[in-house]
Amino acid sequence: xxxxxxxxxxxxxxxxxxxxxxxxxxxxxxxxxxxxxxxxxxxxxxxxxxxxxxxxxxxxxxxxxxxxxxxxxxxxxxxxxxxxxxxxxxxxxxxxxxxxxxxxxxxxxxxxxxxxxxxxxxxxxxxxxxxxxxxxxxxxxxxxxxxxxxxxxxxxxxxxxxxxxxxxxxxxxxxxxxxxxxxxxxxxxxxxxxxxxxxxxxxxxxxxxxxxxxxxxxxxxxxxxxxxxxxxxxxxxxxxxxxxxxxxxxxxxxxxxxxxxxxxxxxxxxxxxxxxxxxxxxxxxxxxxxxxxx
Amino acid sequence: xxxxxxxxxxxxxxxxxxxxxxxxxxxxxxxxxxxxxxxxxxxxxxxxxxxxxxxxxxxxxxxxxxxxxxxxxxxxxxxxxxxxxxxxxxxxxxxxxxxxxxxxxxxxxxxxxxxxxxxxxxxxxxxxxxxxxxxxxxxxxxxxxxxxxxxxxxxxxxxxxxxxxxxxxxxxxxxxxxxxxxxxxxxxxxxxxxxxxxxxxxxxxxxxxxxxxxxxxxxxxxxxxxxxxxxxxxxxxxxxxxxxxxxxxxxxxxxxxxxxxxxxxxxxxxxxxxxxxxxxxxxxxxxxxxxxxxxxxxxxxxxxxxxxxxxxxxxx
Numbered sequence: 001x002x003x004x005x006x007x008x009x010x011x012x013x014x015x016x017x018x019x020x021x022x023x024x025x026x027x028x029x030x031x032x033x034x035x036x037x038x039x040x041x042x043x044x045x046x047x048x049x050x051x052x053x054x055x056x057x058x059x060x061x062x063x064x065x066x067x068x069x070x071x072x073x074x075x076x077x078x079x080x081x082x083x084x085x086x087x088x089x090x091x092x093x094x095x096x097x098x099x100x101x102x103x104x105x106x107x108x109x110x111x112x113x114x115x116x117x118x119x120x121x122x123x124x125x126x127x128x129x130x131x132x133x134x135x136x137x138x139x140x141x142x143x144x145x146x147x148x149x150x151x152x153x154x155x156x157x158x159x160x161x162x163x164x165x166x167x168x169x170x171x172x173x174x175x176x177x178x179x180x181x182x183x184x185x186x187x188x189x190x191x192x193x194x195x196x197x198x199x200x201x202x203x204x205x206x207x208x209x210x211x212x213x214x215x216x217x218x219x220x221x222x223x224x225x226x227x228x229x230x231x232x233x234x235x236x237x238x239x240x241x242x243x244x245x246x247x248x249x250x251x252x253x254x255x256x257x258x259x260x261x262x263x264x265x266x267x268x269x270x271x272x273x274x275x276x277x278x279x280x281x282x283x284x285x286x287x288x289x290x291x292x293x294x
Numbered sequence: 295x296x297x298x299x300x301x302x303x304x305x306x307x308x309x310x311x312x313x314x315x316x317x318x319x320x321x322x323x324x325x326x327x328x329x330x331x332x333x334x335x336x337x338x339x340x341x342x343x344x345x346x347x348x349x350x351x352x353x354x355x356x357x358x359x360x361x362x363x364x365x366x367x368x369x370x371x372x373x374x375x376x377x378x379x380x381x382x383x384x385x386x387x388x389x390x391x392x393x394x395x396x397x398x399x400x401x402x403x404x405x406x407x408x409x410x411x412x413x414x415x416x417x418x419x420x421x422x423x424x425x426x427x428x429x430x431x432x433x434x435x436x437x438x439x440x441x442x443x444x445x446x447x448x449x450x451x452x453x454x455x456x457x458x459x460x461x462x463x464x465x466x467x468x469x470x471x472x473x474x475x476x477x478x479x480x481x482x483x484x485x486x487x488x489x490x491x492x493x494x495x496x497x498x499x500x501x502x503x504x505x506x507x508x509x510x511x512x513x514x515x516x517x518x519x520x521x522x523x524x525x526x527x528x529x530x531x532x533x534x535x536x537x538x539x540x541x542x543x544x545x546x547x548x549x550x551x552x553x554x555x556x557x558x559x560x561x562x563x564x565x566x567x568x569x570x571x572x573x574x575x576x577x578x579x580x581x582x583x584x585x586x587x588x589x590x591x592x593x594x595x596x597x598x599x600x601x602x603x604x605x606x607x608x609x610x
Contacts, residue, residue, distance in 0.1 A: 040398045042346075090586055096398055097344050101542065102585045104535060108578025116572055224531050228409045231402040239399065265417060272410040276391055279403065283394045 004261075010139045012261045013254060018146035018215075020253020021153035025208035026230040027237060027245035028160065033201035035177045035240035037194050039088060039099040045227030046107035047202045051076045051209025052218045053114050056123045065128035068210060076206025077199045079110075084198035089191065107223070114220045122219030149211055156207070157246055164242075173197060177240070232275045238288020248286060300549045301467045305460050308553075318448035320564055324557045325452065326517045327540065329459050331552030332466055333509025334537035339547035340470065341502050342482030344401045347408025348510050348537045350388060353529030354411065355381040355511030360431040360524040361421055370433045370445075374458065374515045381511020382504055384411065389503035393496060396485075405531065412529040428524040445519075455516045462512055467549065469505060478502050482547075510537070539581050545591030554593045 026048060033041050041047075054075050058068035083106060091098040127145045134141040164170035176183045176193055184190050216222065229252070237248030252271050259270035278285065308325060315321040330352055337343045359377030362368040368376065388407045395403050415422045422428050436445045436454065443450050469475055477498050480488045489495045518524050527533060536559070544555025562580065566573035588595050 034398070038398075040402065087582065087586070094589070097401075098585055098589065100344070100398065100401060101538065102582055104538065105578045105581035105585060108574050108581070112572045112575030112578065116575075120571075225409070228406050228531065231406050235395075235399065235402060235406065268413045269410060269417075272406055272413075275403075275406055276410075279391050279394055 007139045008261070011137075011142060012257050014137065014142055014150075015146065016254035016257030017250055018149045018253070019257055020250035021149050022208050022212045022215075022249075023229060023233045023252050024246045024249025025153055025156065025204055025211070026226065027233040027249050028157070028242055029201040029204040029208070030230055030234050031237075031240055031242060031245045032204070033198055034234075036173060036197040037088075037092075037099075038096060039103070039198075040096075041198075041201065041205075042100055042104040042227065043083070043107040043110060044103075044202075044205050044230060045223030045225075046110040047076055047080065047205035047223075048209040048212075048226050048230075049218075049220060049223035050079065050110055050114060051206030052125075052213040052222065053118055053123060053209075053220075054206065055210030055213050056125055056218055057118070059128070065130060069207075072210045073203040073207040076209075077203030080202025080206075081195060081199040083202070084195050088198065089194075107227075111220045111223065118220075120220065122217060122222075125213045125218050127214040145214060149215075152211060156204070157242075160204075161242070169193075169196075229271065232271050235275050235285055236278045238285025241285070241287040244285060244287030301460075301463050304463055304550065304553065308456060308459065312449060312452050316564075318452060320560065322448065322452050322455065322520050324553075324560050325455060325459055326513050326520060327536070327560060328553040328556040329462055329516070330510050330513035331537055331540040331544065331556045332463065333506050333511075333513060335541050335546060335548075335552045336466065336469070336478075336502055336509065337506040338538070338541055339545075339551070340475070340482060341478040341499065343499065343503070344538070345392070345404040345503075345506075346401045346531070346534050346538065347388065347392075347404035347406075347411075348506075349529050349531065349533035350408040350411040351381040351385055351507040351510040352514035352517075352533060352537075353415065353524075354384045355514030356518040356524045356528045357415055357422055357428060357514075359515040359518040360428040363433070363518075364428060364430050365421065370436060370519060374512070374519070377515035377518065378508055378512045381514065382508040385504040385507020385511070386500070389500050389507070393499045393503060405534070408529070408531065408534055412526075412531070415529055416526060422524075422526075425526055427526050430522070431518050431524060432522045433519055451520060455520065458512060458516060462509055466509060470549070474498070474501070539577065541591075542589070543581070543584055543591055545594030545597070548591070548593050548597065551591050551593040555591060558592060 026044065030041060030044050033039055051072055055068050055072040058071045058075075059065055062068060062071070083103075087102055087106065088099050091102060131145045131148050133144050135144050135147065136142075137147070164173055172183065172188055172193055176190055180190050183193075233245065233248045233252050236252060237244030237246075252274065255270050255274050256267055260267035311324070312318050312321040315324075330348075333351075334345070334348050337345055337348075355377040357377070358380035359373045362373040362376045363370065388404070388411075391407060392400060392404050416424060418424075433445050436443055443454070445451055445454070477488065477493050480491075480493075481495055481498060485495055514528060517528070540555035540559045541552055542555070543558055544553065545551030559577070562577065563573055566576050570576070584591065590598060
């Protein structure tokens, strides 16, 4: 047993925040799509996985992490756009379960597609050269890449917030998630906005896959636990709330890393227990509105 | 005729089933997973609750049957009872949490709670064998009313398990025909209105959730005896998804649908794996086609056709 010092606790907290940053991104993508289209994307984990594969592929192809950082979300988002246009769209108005079932089937296809293209063993990953090494964070040494994860997430969240709160498109998205019929009456083609939002949500999932790739094993099955974990975050934070997604994402990350410090056996279980507690005390989630549950 | 004697129809069919299948192992699989899909259908098809965590009950049934045989030396039939009861308890606990949520949340929460069970059994290596699965659930001979039979023989195994499936199907049919069966279907159609009619919706949901878990647990228990090991996959998310796929392929909310779905799914898997390792892609595409174009599933679509034809004959 390692001796628990305040420094160790702080470092573990930071590790948790870095892990939580990925969770937050995943949950934002899910929440964005749900808030707008009332579709739970069961292929979210698969899009995350595709992002990790394509990210590593683009990295080896171009030799630059930054190129990959731009190309990956575009490529994954493009798959998302095609999926919405040709698969999800015909199902609007047919009950909430159908888009969910469809994306579930889609996840099978995405997993197999990656197996066909990149093989069943997955891909070796390494931290990009620019972001290797450790830095002194005041109370100990911390891997640079994990700091970058936190910073990158912060940038993405702020950019997204500005987009939604300050731009014309964002205004339409906010209006559309309140009442899409009124938006339609005002002469806006809502189906294009839905397409855009689905693309955006899946692009963020792909981006989080790329960002998480150096910290975990990249294989076709990696999306499955991620899907469950992002659901935990969404339930804890409250569906459809971006603030909830960020706070709950970080909270879940910290709970996971703290449990793995004190009781590593129960680390995987801890976040589900957290979810169970939230369900008992506040079924709509920390930041959710009670009405959304229906 | 078929609709009137639905249990008898299924049972007669299943009785002859191993004779028309290419080999008995496939027939056994379809028997077991058909029952699993039937249990799942109680919740998804009849109550309208889409769970993505039903592997938890299948797996608990499987593991507890295995554990009571391997670690406690229970006779096989008592082990089946133990496994089935244990999944009922699991259903009660998970159901208690899950029914606090509605709609889309329900699917997400059942998925997440299913993962808890997966990790719990994965970690309890001393009892469950962890990643390697629980080995040594071997029952070589069974003794029923003084009759000793060789349980390794697949046909004998099929007909022994068949007895349990028959009992379960009778129970399911009985539930569906009861006033309670009407209540769960009215919850599917309109939950608020059911509550307004004075029914305790939460209690009905919890009860049907638990019953569904019991049926799925029995299917799991039977599989433990069939395979003589309990693989950790029994609790996996993909197995939860299989229940959804089988149910939708066959026709949710119909009595025969789940069996049709299980048969088609497993037969498709059997055929596809012989020429490609990427059969999951085929399954995924077929499933998406059904969601898009045949949401009533194979059996549901057939029934609809028959009804349409019958009504057009009547009007003539």
